[in-house]
Amino acid sequence: MKVTVKQWNAVAAWKWHAADDELCGICRAKFEATCPTCKYPGDGCxxxxxxxxxxxxxxxxxxxxxxxxxxxxxxxxxxxxxxxx
Structure with missing residues (x-):
């Protein structure tokens, strides 16, 4: 049997590597989310x-x-x- 892949959608997830914390100690938002100042998560925050x-x-x-x-x-x-x- 021969299979041809016609379309492939990649999905990825990322997570900041913080010590034991999951939330910012100031704004109490998750690290994967943004701080109140930013619009998008990632390297900009x-x-x-x-x-x-x-x-x-x-x-x-x-x-x-x-x-x-x-x-x-x-x-x-x-x-x-x-x-x-």
């Missing part, structure tokens, strides 16, 4: 992982660090925020 292992949408964290009350601290554990290397 990347994750930022702190040295404390907490994960956030990059735009959420930048907005958080811009506020006076943040004092440069992680919003989850209140340790000084720096990115993981």
């Amino acid at each position: 990347p994750l930022i992982i702190g040295a404390c292992n907490h994960s956030f949408h990059m735009h959420c964290m930048l907005k958080w660090l811009d506020t006076e009350t943040s004092q440069g601290l992680c919003p989850m554990c209140r340790q000084p925020f720096s990115t993981a290397d």
